[in-house]
Amino acid sequence: MQRLARTSVQWAFLFLLPMGCASSDDGTGGGGNTAGTGGSRSGAGGTTGGAGSRGTGGSTGGGGSTGTGGSTTTGTGGNGGSTGTGGSGSGGSGSSVTCTFTVNASTSTKIPTVGIVTWSTTLTGVQSARLDFGLTTSYGMTAPVDLAQPNYRTLLLGMKGSRMYHYQITAVNGSGQCQSQDYTLMSGAIANGLVKPTVTTNNAAALAGGFLVTGQYVTGAGAGATAYILDADGDYVWWFSIGSDVTGAVMDYAGTHMWINKANVPSGTTNVHRVTMDGLTDEDFSTQFTGLNHQLTVLPDETVAFYAYNSSIGCEDIKERAPNGTVKTLVNSQKALGATGGCHVNNVQYSKQDDTLVFSDLDHAQVAKIKRTDGSTVWVLNGTTRTFTGDTWVGGEHGLHLLGLDDLLIFNNNSRMVAGGTAQLGGTADGSSAIEIKLDLTAKTVAKTWTYKATGTNFQNDVMGDVQRLPNGNTMVAYSTKGLIREINSSGTVLQELKTSANFGYIQKRPTLYGAPPR
Numbered sequence: 001m002q003r004l005a006r007t008s009v010q011w012a013f014l015f016l017l018p019m020g021c022a023s024s025d026d027g028t029g030g031g032g033n034t035a036g037t038g039g040s041r042s043g044a045g046g047t048t049g050g051a052g053s054r055g056t057g058g059s060t061g062g063g064g065s066t067g068t069g070g071s072t073t074t075g076t077g078g079n080g081g082s083t084g085t086g087g088s089g090s091g092g093s094g095s096s097v098t099c100t101f102t103v104n105a106s107t108s109t110k111i112p113t114v115g116i117v118t119w120s121t122t123l124t125g126v127q128s129a130r131l132d133f134g135l136t137t138s139y140g141m142t143a144p145v146d147l148a149q150p151n152y153r154t155l156l157l158g159m160k161g162s163r164m165y166h167y168q169i170t171a172v173n174g175s176g177q178c179q180s181q182d183y184t185l186m187s188g189a190i191a192n193g194l195v196k197p198t199v200t201t202n203n204a205a206a207l208a209g210g211f212l213v214t215g216q217y218v219t220g221a222g223a224g225a226t227a228y229i230l231d232a233d234g235d236y237v238w239w240f241s242i243g244s245d246v247t248g249a250v251m252d253y254a255g256t257h258m259w260i261n262k263a264n265v266p267s268g269t270t271n272v273h274r275v276t277m278d279g280l281t282d283e284d285f286s287t288q289f290t291g292l293n294h295q296l297t298v299l300p301d302e303t304v305a306f307y308a309y310n311s312s313i314g315c316e317d318i319k320e321r322a323p324n325g326t327v328k329t330l331v332n333s334q335k336a337l338g339a340t341g342g343c344h345v346n347n348v349q350y351s352k353q354d355d356t357l358v359f360s361d362l363d364h365a366q367v368a369k370i371k372r373t374d375g376s377t378v379w380v381l382n383g384t385t386r387t388f389t390g391d392t393w394v395g396g397e398h399g400l401h402l403l404g405l406d407d408l409l410i411f412n413n414n415s416r417m418v419a420g421g422t423a424q425l426g427g428t429a430d431g432s433s434a435i436e437i438k439l440d441l442t443a444k445t446v447a448k449t450w451t452y453k454a455t456g457t458n459f460q461n462d463v464m465g466d467v468q469r470l471p472n473g474n475t476m477v478a479y480s481t482k483g484l485i486r487e488i489n490s491s492g493t494v495l496q497e498l499k500t501s502a503n504f505g506y507i508q509k510r511p512t513l514y515g516a517p518p519r
Contacts, residue, residue, distance in 0.1 A: 395427020
């Protein structure tokens, strides 16, 4: 990101009850409050009994009556009350396991599209569990259960606003599994001021789907700007404000927290928060990240890699914050690049394969890899101090996506000069590009293997910009300060486009909102 504070641009504001698992020798289950018919023999019914239909729930739904004969099977309970609380019941499907569930559900008071489900079961020795949920009883989304959480507390993430959701619990032990009945929970309304992007879909079947994590880069918007998540339809499913613009928003490896930061360009007041995904716990870690700008990267052990201004050198320090809060400097970017003059680091990514960090410097139009152990340089791409020969690029870069030890994507701004400054970047300013770079680590050569450059007049993105390769081979290209995101296939065909009335920060597309980030 260039130094926006020196420009005159004004950014517009954008922007759970009971039913256990019956064995296959059940009698025919009762419907609602009607008793079922017994099986062909006691304890081992002749034909398989089905669970009864849903009883009518009151403020808390009650389980249906117990079918007689065979194994015990009850009808499914009624819908929960206002908080989604239901009664206990048993029955279900799977191996020869019988159990009951007691469930309580509500939505977060901070982010009402986040469901909070607590539950218990008579199933002993639970080894794993999950909650399947969705807009119908076909569900479609799955929330893993952390058995270490009190009352098996589980969040339902990815719900649209003001919609009725269905959910079902499955618990597994060494003998088999049991499932609860279907429960329902109403999500709350999205926050005022969150305007849905305009979504144009050209080929829905070819899309990767999933969720888009980003933030509103709206200078001067204060508490009105948020970090947010959009689903595949462009609907808001999560949001949180840290009281400033947002350029960095990334979930941690556990999938329990969101790290959020402001742009802080040029160097001013750092604003870095870690927020639980239910929005109920907001930790301000700004003092531990003094000088941070643009974005940060979370490592598997929850260490956070970032870069921060060093005014005495004029180039950013590459740093890490350990989970216990201690911060160490690995190296100054100028030293890592072997360069002279000022620097402007604008991206850092973690390479898991060799436990290194890769960062981008706009002013020198260079990308470098360093070792986490001692900060020493592994290689430098582009520029006068490059360690690889071959293809180069001009005009600076921002977003990076590491595809492997020898393969990476770069958002090439293609700018003539740094916005608000005089540093020449050498670009043609006739449109930014996404480029893929392939490295020959033995011969120390580099080649461009793929390029996407949109046609038209509004694709020159001088400030920020990001790129991400998706699991199905599609690529997300984000023209951040143009309010435009495109998902394209390998041949550059636009499959979907999102347009906003304001700007956004760096992006992260996730197949699911649970577990480790995709990059």
